[in-house]
Amino acid sequence: MAGSEPDPRRRIVAGAADMISRRGLTATSIREMAKHAGAPLGSTYHYFPDGKQQLATEAVRYAGDLVSRSLRRELPAGPAAGLQAFLDMWRTIVLDSGFRAGCPVLAVAIEEPPTDDLPPALVAAAEAFDQWETLLADSLRAHGADPGEAAEVATLIIAAVEGTVAMCRAKRSIEPLDRTAAQLRRLIDTVTPAER
Amino acid sequence: MAGSEPDPRRRIVAGAADMISRRGLTATSIREMAKHAGAPLGSTYHYFPDGKQQLATEAVRYAGDLVSRSLRRELPAGPAAGLQAFLDMWRTIVLDSGFRAGCPVLAVAIEEPPTDDLPPALVAAAEAFDQWETLLADSLRAHGADPGEAAEVATLIIAAVEGTVAMCRAKRSIEPLDRTAAQLRRLIDTVTPAER
């Protein structure tokens, strides 16, 4: 699923993102990440000298950028199209993995920082959320939504889909995502004036 | 925070729920759960002979019932009151823990099952989500919401709040919860006919 990438560094990062999305950060070992990417353990410390923390941070950024790119590609067609792309992405991941994989950004977000200062992976998770919200909110405003309400709706959409993906995994059913999708589509229609 | 309970078994379960909500299930060791509850390691295997899995399952059920009880207490005053209780509960947990704790049910929901058959803790997480949704949906219907839409809105509310709590932890800010809250309140007003 992540073995066709030629660049080993990138392959390790993509594999790490996938494993973190399944098991969480602490529960994923560097040895498993290496094996999952078909790379030797020594290579991980060659490519990522700062160890697990650096690899996790890059994995979160990788996943965050993947979603951001998809949003940037679809949002010009309107907020509803962006929502649909967001939904489709998670729907595919959840179904293809047999309800075993989810969002690596969420997985990192809910792990308690071990010390008082923030681990960079957690900061990267916050940045990913922020970027997704900003992209969505800007599109809502561009389609006539009230600026303040656009921010609220964007937060709600990201949070609701993230939460629903987790619910789908627990229930081993895609139905919650369909229900959430229906309500979020209606909400977008409500806050953006009718077009054409 | 969980040391005032006299019954040691219950104290261990409550402490385990708290730790799981911070670190996730795999990252929380039985030794830490015992120490956190002021109980010896041997006691955990005395009270929970099936080990970590049994303790985790009871912790998830404990947290699920805590929320369900709060919902049952507040929902007779209407869906908006139930939402407020739900929001207040997570708001308190997130703020009191300094953005370190969240929802143990969500934490268990996003951990990949190690084998093909479902661990009981994951089943308990699905049941908790189901119970919360059912309580909320029934209240929405009782206040005039369309039955199908009530189910969709209930799913959205639970998922959105769970996702927002995770977002608040990553951003170390309570603001996402306030934004989500405002939109969910509006949504409830929309689907329940005006009263009085």
Add this chain to the structure above:
DNA sequence: GCTAGACTATGACGGTCGTTCTAACCAGAG
């Protein structure tokens, strides 16, 4: 061919994991 530097292979370090076991403790019943 030869050498420099990127990469791999291998094993070791101290530590923690879940779990189990046995010996001790200690309340209350008889």
Add this chain to the structure above:
DNA sequence: CTCTGGTTAGAACGACCGTCATAGTCTAGC
């Protein structure tokens, strides 16, 4: 008092953890 049964103390098991170090292999450029 003894006895009993719930509870604890403490050590031990093999396995895995993150990390590091060292020796080896490969490939580019000269």
